[in-house]
């Protein structure tokens with residue numbers, strides 16, 4: 055039987071199981087040293103323990119809060135500053151080289167500075183996430199404003215829009231639609247900021263669990279942490295897809311026909 | 315004040331600055347005068363690319379002419395033309411608003427409460443035959459439906475002057491004739507002053523009181539004006555078969571033919 059629309063997920067699941075079986079076979083026979091590659095059964099057991107004992111929930115909640123705060127703050131800042139610079143040629147000309155410079159800087163190196171400024175709690179992670187999210191949103195808003203159809207703009211003006219009304223009814227919706235097209239990347243970046251921040255110095259969060267396990271060479275726990283993070287990222291991405299479907303109804307989808 | 319024309323373009327010239335170094339400035343319109351009386355339906359025809367949209371943008375106040383003066387009901391125009399409604403050639407609906415909100419947006423800009431605006435918008439949607447399509451977004455409407463929504467969006471504000479830029483040129487022949495008849499019906503109800511741009515001479519004659527023919531660009535200007543004394547009300551499909559129409563068409567086409575050829579040669583050269 056070949057994979058098709060209906061049974062595709064069965065094949066995808068089989069693929070996952072196969073990877074675990076091969077991983078298990080290689081480490082159990084000693085072809086790959088378990089000290090470096092872990093043992094999948096122990097990894098799964100570790101994950102089970104985390105959830106069964108409830109120990110993981112606190113760490114997941116911390117990582118989630120950091121991600122959400124970084125995402126919201128980065129989006130609001132990116133939207134505001136993006137709109138401002140896109141609509142004000144003078145300001146945009148003035149800031150242009152600095153925006154480019156900060157954007158091309160690898161922002162992870164700011165983590166130590168944020169740790170000094172904001173301490174080892176959640177705020178240093180939020181700050182790191184914000185610097186990552188901000189630029190994605192900013193460039194998309196900027197693009198969104200520049201790409202507003204001049205005909206739509208002129209039409210709104212002829213229908214009597216003031217410049218404030220133009221901002222609200224034309225620029226903002228256009229910019230938001232561009233922001234939404236980068237929502238997956240933005241949420242992903244907020245998550246990266248949170249986890250990397252935790253990994254570089256923290257007292258809680260899933261990144262902290264990984265950091266702790268690594269320092270005692272507990273490779274199984276490191277793998278367990280990575281798997282939990284992956285599942286978490288997938289769940290976040292699913293939520294974003296849902297939000298997108300609800301908020302972008304006005305955008306043409308690929309195809310909207312329904313089979314009889 | 316009552317003796318003033320609705321819209322007067324006096325000695326208008328439009329020169330576009332060169333976009334890049336080395337390119338020369340382009341004079342699209344040269345010394346053009348066009349007067350539209352109250353309640354008059356004027357059609358402007360000219361070969362593609364001659365400067366029709368440019369001229370209409372000047373009349374709308376969207377484009378400042380390099381030379382000349384625009385007066386609206388006797389008053390010099392500065393800024394946007396607040397007496398005019400503009401039906402654009404390209405899709406101009408706000409893509410993120412559904413049909414009802416698109417029609418209502420002008421009233422909302424003017425400060426009407428949402429409920430009143432929606433009530434009037436529903437009336438207008440019904441008037442253009444889209445009573446049951448208010449919830450649809452522009453991408454869910456056909457080309458003809460979008461034009462109807464755009465027409466309602468403009469007419470709901472009851473402008474004294476209606477500027478239309480090849481509004482039906484993207485539609486198939488049947489839809490187009492339907493829309494032309496609907497337009498004439500709406501227009502006959504309150505006789506707004508209309509400037510209707512088209513490159514289709516038959517459409518121009520069928521709809522208008524007067525046809526103005528523009529020369530091929532650059533430096534376009536009117537090369538002929540023809541009063542259309544065909545009886546109203548008209549049916550655009552039937553009127554094309556009457557002897558009066560055929561005769562007018564022959565006369566005007568005689569003037570236009572050379573310009574169309576010129577325009578064609580130029581577009582080939584570009």
Ligand SMILES: Nc1ncnc2c1ncn2[C@@H]1O[C@H](COP(=O)(O)OP(=O)(O)O)[C@@H](O)[C@H]1O
Pocket residue numbers: 330331340342360361362363364365366367368369531
């Ligand atoms: N903003 C502009 N800058 C430079 N040239 C322009 C601009 N707008 C229009 N033109 C030129 O002016 C001429 C007339 O354009 P347009 O009025 O759109 O023609 P039409 O509507 O009759 O097809 C064209 O040759 C076009 O390339």
Ligand SMILES: [Mg+2]
Pocket residue numbers: 366367368403479480
């Ligand atoms: Mg045009």
